[in-house]
Amino acid sequence: MADFLLLSEATPNHQEIKMAEGTDLAVAIATEVAKQIPVKDAYDDAVKPGAKQIGSVIEDLTKTLHLVLAPFQLTAALQDRFRQYIDTSIRRVPEANRIAPPPQILGPVLEGIRYEPEGTPIDEMFSQLLTSSMDSERVHNAHPAFPLLIKQISSDEALLLQAMWSRFKEGSAIRQQYTSDYDAAKNIFTGHHVEVDEIPRDGLTFPDNIEFYGQHLYALGLSAFYDSAKQEPLYANGRGEPQTGTRIFKELRLTDFGIKFMSAVAPQ
Incomplete structure (x- = not known):
């Protein structure tokens, strides 16, 4: 894969996003999600001063995903769908449980929804799997084999x-x-x-x-x-x-x- 470099452009955290050689879409998104989502272990019982509120995290993540997706030459509609998909999946997870999704889950999920109409039972399965992969209390259920299984079943079977x-x-x-x-x-x-x-x-x-x-x-x-x-x-x-x-x-x-x-x- 060709090298991609986003020109200096301020993110919500005033950091540059760089995509190194060989980095694919799933790894790029997972990396940026990890930067934006407060990981559970990083917080004490009392929220540390300066910790992001949920609305801010989602807003920053949406902006960041726009920058991450830009070099991959996806259609505007597909970029919007990816952003909305991740946003919907992440909002189901309690704030304290949020973790970055493993690329082995995120990549096949994004690939799967490219060929699946919105709102189908299969679309919902992919979304719920992504939610599980971003929840520290459910991630143990999110096996890398599951995206392939979802691809093999019909909406009726779902x-x-x-x-x-x-x-x-x-x-x-x-x-x-x-x-x-x-x-x-x-x-x-x-x-x-x-x-x-x-x-x-x-x-x-x-x-x-x-x-x-x-x-x-x-x-x-x-x-x-x-x-x-x-x-x-x-x-x-x-x-x-x-x-x-x-x-x-x-x-x-x-x-x-x-x-x-x-x-x-x-x-x-």
């Missing part, structure tokens, strides 16, 4: 994950209950007769893709169907008669990995 996350926090799960017929001659179970299906389809763009979404989220290690109870044999005229089928009880839940992921990308 909504399903959010539904599972909501159930998890309530101590419940998304239930499915169905029966299958027993063919005694072939000794196999066939058919799939749904009795209970709590999988939320309202609001999905492609609700017919539910089965594929389940397979894809399972392949990513984020969710799975679990047996919630033992299968229940079905008989024609009560127990003791030939078995005619079985009743199956399932729950769609986040895996442990999925819980960690949603802890970083879901609203708190």
Whole structure:
């Protein structure tokens, strides 16, 4: 990457911003964010004299980002979106918890939103992940693999994950209950007769893709169907008669990995 040097131009702190050779956009932004955000460890219980108030920090950071983004020849609209995105993400973090985002998170997040329309569930996941990465109490959840995971899921799948996350926090799960017929001659179970299906389809763009979404989220290690109870044999005229089928009880839940992921990308 070519060297970039911003000509002497006063920042809100009257410092020059220099971008050294090989410094990419994420590192440049993270470096400047670190300069502007008061790190928790740098303060005593009582705010030190001269410490910036929150409004001043955000205002200074916005101005600084304008200077940092300038050499990268981004469109004005994209620069504005980056600034607004970081501003929104940072405002969710309590002032005492604010830290600079790791470039391994910030870079892929900014890259991801370049191709994602504003206001989608995926856009929100990226934003919440960035918030987690700037919160000293949540940064341990913000794994560098998560931006890539977000890029691999659809908005419909993001909504399903959010539904599972909501159930998890309530101590419940998304239930499915169905029966299958027993063919005694072939000794196999066939058919799939749904009795209970709590999988939320309202609001999905492609609700017919539910089965594929389940397979894809399972392949990513984020969710799975679990047996919630033992299968229940079905008989024609009560127990003791030939078995005619079985009743199956399932729950769609986040895996442990999925819980960690949603802890970083879901609203708190």
